[in-house]
Amino acid sequence: MIISIASGKGGTGKTTVATNLCASLDRDLMLLDCDVEEPNAHLFLNPNFTGKERVNAPVPKVDLSLCTYCKKCMDICRFGAIAVAGKTVVTFPELCHSCGGCTVVCPEKAITEIDRFIGTVETGTLNLPGSPSFGRGLMDIGQVMAPPVIRQVRKLEKEKELTIIDAPPGTSCPVIASMKGTDFVLLVTEPTPFGLHDLTLAVEAVKLLGIPCGIVINRAGIGNDEVKIYARNENIPILLEIPFDKDIASAYSKGELLVQALPEYKEIFKGLYTSIEAIVNRKGDA
Structure with missing residues (x-):
């Protein structure tokens, strides 16, 4: 339970x-x-802590050599975590909710995901x-x-x-x-x-x-x-x-x-x- x-x-x-x-x-x-x-x-x-592990969240990484600046990634993101301005793509990892939508809609497969450290999980036993x-x-x-x-x-x-x-x-x-x-x-x-x-x-x-x-x-x-x-x-x-x-x-x-x-x-x-x-x-x- x-x-x-x-x-x-x-x-x-x-x-x-x-x-x-x-x-x-x-x-x-x-x-x-x-x-x-x-x-x-x-x-x-x-508690007696015996274990500790990192918690990561995936965030977008853009390969500008493949990007055509179509803005589809920017359009799907409701949190403003990725922006296209002219021939520049800027990501804001702190705003990203790690939904993966930008990687799905990118027609050129120019977006991959990398890990961003956001916290830790600690484990142990109680006396x-x-x-x-x-x-x-x-x-x-x-x-x-x-x-x-x-x-x-x-x-x-x-x-x-x-x-x-x-x-x-x-x-x-x-x-x-x-x-x-x-x-x-x-x-x-x-x-x-x-x-x-x-x-x-x-x-x-x-x-x-x-x-x-x-x-x-x-x-x-x-x-x-x-x-x-x-x-x-x-x-x-x-x-x-x-x-x-x-x-x-x-x-x-x-x-x-x-x-x-x-x-x-x-x-x-x-x-x-x-x-x-x-x-x-x-x-x-x-």
Whole structure:
């Protein structure tokens, strides 16, 4: 089973839920940190890294000796990654989405593809019972194309019977890349107007993908009940509420796992997984 833990906005506690869920389960599992622009799950889990590989994205290279400057490559590119001006062809690798369209439409076969380094994928194990596997992606400085790095990280998910994905915040392409093809999406929010606004956007994205979902309310006790009302109206289960609590905040500030600083939460997170498993099984039986 693959569980993606997401949020409509940053700072809601998504990584807190992902890391503590991982640490509470004595299962054959893997945690993947797909927040590749700013991965931080390692701060709470201190993994032992044993592997590292480059992530490359193909970008066009033009052979001017074959080019007839017909501009078909420029016309097909919706991101302005290739431009033809007079007898000059200029490529902008940072804008390229690596779709390969320019190589297909070039009548003279003047365009080939070369690799551009955009990030790395690191793998290792966690110092937890059962030594769960850990993987994370990290974009290179100045790069903007997160989905190729996320897809490379997700190639690891077939190695274990359970994969937990710490997705990026928001609802854009990197989030879709982290949720697509998963069995369940756990949406972490906070009971505030901003939390509700971004939760509604995240729910719409999950609906488009047709994936069952549930909600975790973090910092419960602040704000209002609008998130609960929304969840009830949308028939989305609230699977866990984590209170706004000084001891929880203290553990987080020290980089400690909640299930270790406050051991009673280990059973609570186990219950969260049991609820998710039941929902996924019901969907499979339908």
